Amino acid sequence: MTTTATPPHPAHDTPLSIQLLTVEGSAYGPYVALPVSPPTPYAAHLFTRATAELILHDMHRDECGIRGEFDPATGALTFTWDRHHDGTGGTETVTPDAYGRYPIGGLWAWDEWGDHVPHTAGQAAYALGAAEYRESVTTAFPDGLIELYDRGREEAHRLTLRRDEP
Template sequence: MDGVRFEHEPDAAIFAEYGLSRVWPCTPQPDGANELFTVDGSDYGPYPARPASPVWGPHEPISVTGEVAARIADHLNTLNAGCGLTVTWDGGSGLIFTWDKTYRDDEGTETVTPDAEGRYPIGGLWPWMRWSDRG
């Protein structure tokens, strides 16, 4: 299945019947090139990024530069203010996502730090969508 992209998302019953998740291998880009992503169901972005792993789905992280991470944080805090999810810098290079019961059932935090390449794997708090897949 390596490199397979669905043109549409199969019915949830099919996934449940076979015990599969909604994660499928993404089409590798040449030399780790960026694609454009947006927050699913929004007009935010596009954000240049690449999937953080070879197996990617909408709730999996995308890998972004520090500049793009700052842009995502700014958009979250200004364009989506009041949603119950905020992000701050930890005083160093980490991003702290904080949410309340408005956003999820339980309050929580998640700290995202850069990987060995200096890129931030951001995901799991909302679904991502490839910019080219917008309808």
């Protein structure tokens, strides 16, 4: 089975609220995501190229039966899987939207990243930075964690096109 995902487009004049996700049953992420429809475990969310690359890295490390590769010419991301994943195998190609965000979903279940997910102090700092991307920085961090906090903030800004929400 081969499918091509059409990038969903949130209305450009609507507020953008991020979510923090992980692959269900894993400690990966948090992945900074932008929902484009009511969130469900298999719904597609928008991700920056950097986060899409992190998702691929984690999938390949986990040997989950799904592989992904970016086309160097077009930037499209193609997922492939064998019959052990879903009984038939297939491919799906996702292309970035006009802002370079990739709609990824449907091949595995997403879960909200939170306290129920085992995580490191670095993952928590990154998640807090992403969650507080519209706020003034007032939190003090031990050495090394402020950089992860700042990276989370920056990723959320890139994903939401640096727009502030009301």
